[in-house]
Amino acid sequence: MSNITAKLVKDLRDKTGAGMMDCKKALNETNGSLDKAIEWLRKKGIASAEKKSGRVAAEGAIGSYIHTGSRVGVLLELNCETDFVARGEIFQSLLKDISMQVAACPNVEYVSVDDIPQEVVEKEKLIEMGRDDLAKKPEQIREKIVEGRIAKRLKELVLLDQPYIKDSALTVEQLVKQTAGKIGENIKVRRFTRYTLGEGIEVKEIGFAEEVESMKSI
Numbered sequence: 001m002s003n004i005t006a007k008l009v010k011d012l013r014d015k016t017g018a019g020m021m022d023c024k025k026a027l028n029e030t031n032g033s034l035d036k037a038i039e040w041l042r043k044k045g046i047a048s049a050e051k052k053s054g055r056v057a058a059e060g061a062i063g064s065y066i067h068t069g070s071r072v073g074v075l076l077e078l079n080c081e082t083d084f085v086a087r088g089e090i091f092q093s094l095l096k097d098i099s100m101q102v103a104a105c106p107n108v109e110y111v112s113v114d115d116i117p118q119e120v121v122e123k124e125k126l127i128e129m130g131r132d133d134l135a136k137k138p139e140q141i142r143e144k145i146v147e148g149r150i151a152k153r154l155k156e157l158v159l160l161d162q163p164y165i166k167d168s169a170l171t172v173e174q175l176v177k178q179t180a181g182k183i184g185e186n187i188k189v190r191r192f193t194r195y196t197l198g199e200g201i202e203v204k205e206i207g208f209a210e211e212v213e214s215m216k217s218i
Contacts, residue, residue: 003032016041022174044178057186061086065099074102076192081185094179094187101165101172102192108159111189116154124150159189 004027012023012034018041026044030036060079067073076099080086102108110116128146137145155161160173170178172189180187 004028008032008034012037012041022177042181044174044181057081057188059083059086060188060190061092061095063092063095063099065096065103067103071197072103073195074099074192075195076102077190079188079190080183085183085185088183090179090183091187094176097164097166097175098159098172098189099192101162102159102194104165105159105162106194106196107156108162108194109157110159111191112160113154113158116157120157121150121154124153128153159192 004024008027009020009023012018012027013020015034016023016038018026022041022044023037026037026040027034030040057079059082060077062075062077064076065074076095078091078095078098080091085091125146128149129142160171160176162172164170164172164175167175176187176189
């Protein structure tokens with residue numbers, strides 16, 4: 001909305017501690033009303049989750065998910081602040097849901113954008129800078145286009161930025177924040193590994209003639 005200014009977003013962030021994108025969404029959902037936006041964030045559990053985000057989350061659990069057919073498997077570590085919460089139904093349900101999310105997203109390699117190595121970022125930049133459709137554009141314009149494309153590409157590699165598979169209106173990050181608000185503890189996705197059956201194995205294809213020759217030696 002046009003009446004949602006940067007100052008209004010900042011005021012909401014200062015009052016709630018929620019992230020900029022969450023604040024902007026809250027204001028959009030409430031037609032720019034600061035009071036209603038605060039209430040919206042509280043209902044979603046986002047405001048209280050942000051206030052806890054600086055606290056140490058050293059407990060938690062490692063969960064696993066094996067997809068139907070046993071061809072894809074996931075191990076994921078989800079952290080919280082206490083063992084009591086880690087054993088609870090809400091936390092365990094979140095652990096399972098995020099593990100399923102990883103199984104459904106074969107291109108996801110990192111938890112957050114901050115986890116992406118600089119060499120990967122530079123490689124993506126080189127690829128984008130070399131694209132034919134940018135060759136004749138001025139350098140400044142080309143830089144801006146590349147910056148936008150890289151930001152989009154990096155988000156595709158990140159788990160927290162993915163639309164939640166059970167509710168595409170939420171990102172995985174927003175789901176985690178909502179759950180943190182419900183249980184009253186900081187929650188962090190620490191790491192994950194995705195296994196695909198046969199991945200990395202080179203299978204040699206034998207032609208018909210070779211197969212016939214191999215049968216002769218039996």
